[in-house]
Amino acid sequence: MKVLIRRGFNALDSLFSKAFTPAWNPMYQLGAMSFFYFWIVAATGVYLFIFFETSISGAHASMEYISVEQWYLAGIMRSFHRYASAAMGICVTLHLLREYARDRYSGVRWFSWVSGIPLLWLLFASAIGGYWLVWDVQAQYIAITTAQWFDWLPIMVDPMASNFLNEATLSDRFFSLLVFLHIGIPLSLLLGMFIHIKRISGARTNPAKGLAAGTLLAMLAVSLWQPALSQAPANLDVAVTEIGLDWIFLNPYPLISSWGPGQTWALLVGLSCFLTILPWLPSRREQQTPVAVVDPENCNGCGWCLADCPYEAVTMKEHDYKKGHQQSVVDPNLCISCGICAGACPSSSPFRHVDELTTGISIPGFHIKELLSLTENKLSELGTDEPRIMVYGCDHGSVVDSMASNSVASISMPCTALVPPAFIDYVLRKELAEGVMISGCCEGDCHYRLGNEWMDQRFSKERMPILRTRVPRDKVRIRWLGEQGTKQLGLEVKEFQAHLLENVQADVQLDLVKIAEASNG
Amino acid sequence: MDKAVHYLAQALMYALFFVPLVYISHLPTHHHMDDDVAVLKVAIRHPGKIIGECTSVIAGEGHGMRPAAMQRVTEICPRERSPLQLELIIDGETLYHATIPATGLHSDGISSMYQQFTVPTGPHHLQLRMNDDVAVDGYTWQLDQDIELQPAQVMVANFKEGFRLQ
Numbered sequence: 068m069k070v071l072i073r074r075g076f077n078a079l080d081s082l083f084s085k086a087f088t089p090a091w092n093p094m095y096q097l098g099a100m101s102f103f104y105f106w107i108v109a110a111t112g113v114y115l116f117i118f119f120e121t122s123i124s125g126a127h128a129s130m131e132y133i134s135v136e137q138w139y140l141a142g143i144m145r146s147f148h149r150y151a152s153a154a155m156g157i158c159v160t161l162h163l164l165r166e167y168a169r170d171r172y173s174g175v176r177w178f179s180w181v182s183g184i185p186l187l188w189l190l191f192a193s194a195i196g197g198y199w200l201v202w203d204v205q206a207q208y209i210a211i212t213t214a215q216w217f218d219w220l221p222i223m224v225d226p227m228a229s230n231f232l233n234e235a236t237l238s239d240r241f242f243s244l245l246v247f248l249h250i251g252i253p254l255s256l257l258l259g260m261f262i263h264i265k266r267i268s269g270a271r272t273n274p275a276k277g278l279a280a281g282t283l284l285a286m287l288a289v290s291l292w293q294p295a296l297s298q299a300p301a302n303l304d305v306a307v308t309e310i311g312l313d314w315i316f317l318n319p320y321p322l323i324s325s326w327g328p329g330q331t332w333a334l335l336v337g338l339s340c341f342l343t344i345l346p347w348l349p350s351r352r353e354q355q356t357p358v359a360v361v362d363p364e365n366c367n368g369c370g371w372c373l374a375d376c377p378y379e380a381v382t383m384k385e386h387d388y389k390k391g392h393q394q395s396v397v398d399p400n401l402c403i404s405c406g407i408c409a410g411a412c413p414s415s416s417p418f419r420h421v422d423e424l425t426t427g428i429s430i431p432g433f434h435i436k437e438l439l440s441l442t443e444n445k446l447s448e449l450g451t452d453e454p455r456i457m458v459y460g461c462d463h464g465s466v467v468d469s470m471a472s473n474s475v476a477s478i479s480m481p482c483t484a485l486v487p488p489a490f491i492d493y494v495l496r497k498e499l500a501e502g503v504m505i506s507g508c509c510e511g512d513c514h515y516r517l518g519n520e521w522m523d524q525r526f527s528k529e530r531m532p533i534l535r536t537r538v539p540r541d542k543v544r545i546r547w548l549g550e551q552g553t554k555q556l557g558l559e560v561k562e563f564q565a566h567l568l569e570n571v572q573a574d575v576q577l578d579l580v581k582i583a584e585a586s587n588g
Numbered sequence: 589m590d591k592a593v594h595y596l597a598q599a600l601m602y603a604l605f606f607v608p609l610v611y612i613s614h615l616p617t618h619h620h621m622d623d624d625v626a627v628l629k630v631a632i633r634h635p636g637k638i639i640g641e642c643t644s645v646i647a648g649e650g651h652g653m654r655p656a657a658m659q660r661v662t663e664i665c666p667r668e669r670s671p672l673q674l675e676l677i678i679d680g681e682t683l684y685h686a687t688i689p690a691t692g693l694h695s696d697g698i699s700s701m702y703q704q705f706t707v708p709t710g711p712h713h714l715q716l717r718m719n720d721d722v723a724v725d726g727y728t729w730q731l732d733q734d735i736e737l738q739p740a741q742v743m744v745a746n747f748k749e750g751f752r753l754q
Contacts, residue, residue, distance in 0.1 A: 082601075083601065085597065086594065086597035086598050086600070086601045087597075087598055087601070088594075091598075149613065150606070150609065150610065150613070153609050153613050154605075154606075154609060157605075157609065208618075208620060215704075218702065224691050224697070224700070225633065225700050226631070226700060226701065226702035228629075228631075228702045228704075229631045229633065229700070229702050232629055232631055232744045232746070232754075233629075233742055233744050233754055235754060236744075281598055281602060282602070284602075285599075285602035285603075285605075285606055286606070288606075289606045289607075289610055292610075293610045295613075303742060304741075304742050305740050305741070305742060306621055306625075306626065306627040306740045306741070306742050307620050307621065308619070308620060308621045308622070308623055308740055309617050309618065309619050309620065310617060310618055310620060311614035311615060311617050311618075312614070312617070312618040313612070313613045313614060314612040314613070315609070315612060315613060320618075321618055321620075324620065
C-alpha cells in the first residue's frame with residue numbers, strides 16, 4: 068500500500084510542479100500550507116467573533132446577519148473561515164499520508180510523527196465546535212450525536228444528551244461553554260503545532276509567497292461563488308431527518324449513528340493508537356545507519372555542520388584539548404545519518420596534503436575517504452571513448468545505479484549533500500571525469516529536508532563550503548528530479564555527454580587550428 | 589512554459605482542489621432518519637429511596653466514631669440509594685428495561701439515564717414504569733397514556749415528582 072501511495076504522490080508531484088514550478092509546488096509544503104490555513108482561520112475567526120452572539124437564541128440570527136447583510140466582508144470572512152479549515156483538514160491528511168509513504172516517520176522523526184496524532188483530534192474538535200456554534204440543523208445533529216457518543220464513555224455522571232432534550236430544556240450555559248471550547252481547542256492546536264516542529268531546524272511554516280497569494284485569490288473566488296451559509300435554524304422539538312453534512316470533518320457522525328458509539332470509539336482510538344506505534348513497528352524500510360562521528364583532531368570548530376544539520380543534532384562545545392577552540396558534538400538521539408554535515412565540513416577536501424583523507428565529522432560506513440576511493444575506483448574503470456561522467460545520487464531520489472555504463476560511473480548515498488564541493492573540483496581538476504552530475508530528491512522535497520537547498524547554495528557560492536570559481540560550470544550539472552525522474556535523468560546524462568563531446572571536439576578543433584597556425588607561422 | 593499558460597494551469601489546479609472541497613463540505617446530504625418516524629426521548633434524573641432506616645446511637649456503641657462526634661449524633665442513617673428499575677412499553681412491546689444504579693462512590697447520588705427511540709408516526713399506547721425503592725415490590729411510579737406522534741416529532745418523557753410527557 069505504501070508503494071501505491073508513493074506512486075500516487077509521485078504523479079501528483081510531477082503534475083503540480085509543472086503547473087506551479089517546484090518552488091511553489093504545494094505538495095512539497097503541505098505542513099506550511101496547514102500553518103497558513105490555520106492563520107486564515109484564526110484571523111477570520113477573530114473578526115467573526117465581533118458579530119457573533121453567544122446565545123442559543125441569537126447565534127443563528129447573528130450568523131445570518133454575517134452572511135446576508137454583511138456578505139461583502141463578514142460573509143466572505145465566514146467563507147474563508149469555513150473553507151480554510153476544510154483545506155487545512157485536507158492538507159494535514161495529505162501531509163500524514165505523504166510522510167508515511169516516504170518513510171519519514173520513524174527513527175529520529177518519531178517525535179514529529181507521534182506529536183502529530185493528537186493534533187488530528189484537536190483539529191477535528193476545533194472544526195466540529197465551529198459547526199456547533201452556528202446552531203442550525205447540522206449543529207443540532209452533531210450536538211445530539213456528539214452527546215450520545217460521549218455518553219457511552221463511563222466517565223459521564225449525567226448524560227450529556229439531556230442538555231438537548233427539547234427547546235424548553237435548552238440552556239445558554241452549555242452554549243457559552245462551547246464558545247469557550249471553540250477558542251481554547253484551536254489555541255491548544257496551535258501550541259501542539261509548535262511542539263510538532265520543535266525538533267526540526269528551520270521548519271518551514273510559511274508557504275512560498277506566490278502560492279500563498281494564489282491560494283488567497285482562489286479562496287476569494289470560491290467565497291464569492293459558493294459563500295458558506297447556515298442551514299435551517301435548529302429546533303430541538305423537531306427531529307433532524309436530512310441534512311447537508313461536511314464530509315471532511317463530520318465523517319465519523321454517520322458511523323456513530325449506524326455503528327453505535329462504542330464501535331466508533333474503538334475504530335478512532337484504535338486507529339490513533341496504531342498510528343502512534345507505527346514508527347516502532349517492524350517494516351521493510353532501511354535500518355538507520357550509525358550516527359555521525361566527530362573527529363576532534365580534524366574539527367576546527369567552524370560550525371558549518373551545525374548550520375547545515377536539518378535536525379539540530381549538532382551543537383558546539385569547548386574543544387577536547389585545543390584551548391580557545393570549539394568542536395562539534397553530535398546528539399545520537401537527534402542524528403538521522405544523512406551525512407549533510409560531512410559535506411559541509413571544510414576538512415572533507417581531497418586536496419589536503421595528508422597520507423589518508425580524514426575529516427572533522429563523518430558517517431560511519433560512508434566516510435569521506437571511502438567516498439573518495441569509491442569515486443576514484445569507479446572512474447578508473449571507465450573507458451575513454453566517450454566523455455566520462457560521474458553521477459552522484461541519493462538513495463531517496465532518482466535511481467542512479469541503473470545509469471552506470473562504460474562511460475558513466477554512479478554512486479548513491481543517503482543524501483547528495485554529503486558530497487563536499489571540493490570533490491567535484493577534485494574529479495574535474497584531476498581529469499578523472501569530463502563531467503559531474505549531481506542528482507537527488509525533487510526540488511523542495513529533500514528526504515532530509517534541506518539537502519538539495521544547501522547543495523544549490525554551495526554551488527551558487529551562497530553557503531560554505533562553496534564550489535570554487537575555477538570549476539567550469541558547464542562541466543557540472545545539478546538535477547533534482549526525484550524517484551519519478553529517474554528516466555528523465557538517464558536522458559539528461561546522455562544529453563550531458565553529448566554536450567561535453569561537442570565541447571571536446573570544439574577544443575580539439577581549436578587545438579588543431581592553433582597547431583596549424585603555429586606551423587604556418 | 590509560457591507565463592500565461594503557467595497561471596492558467598495553476599488556476600485549473602486551484603479549481604481542482606477547491607471545487608470538490610466546497611462540494612464535500614455540504615453535499616451529498618446525509619439521510620439521518622426516515623420522514624415517517626418520530627423520536628421519543630426518555631431522560632430520567634431522580635434519586636432512589638435510601639436503602640435501610642436510621643438507627644439510634646446507643647451509649648457504648650461507637651460505630652467507629654470519634655467520642656466528640658458521638659456526643660452530637662443521636663442516630664446513624666445509611667447513605668446508599670435504591671437503583672431505579674425503569675421500563676418503557678409501547679403498544680405492549682417492551683422497548684427498554686434497565687436498572688439504573690445510583691451514582692457516587694457510596695451509591696448515594698442520583699440515578700440518571702437518557703435513551704432515545706425512533707417510533708413510527710401515528711397513535712400509540714405508551715407505558716412508563718419505575719421503581720425507586722428496593723423495599724417495595726412492583727413499580728412505585730407509572731404512566732399510561734395514549735399518544736399521537738407526528739412525523740419528525742420529538743417527544744420527551746422525563747420525571748419530576750411523576751412522569752411527564754413534553
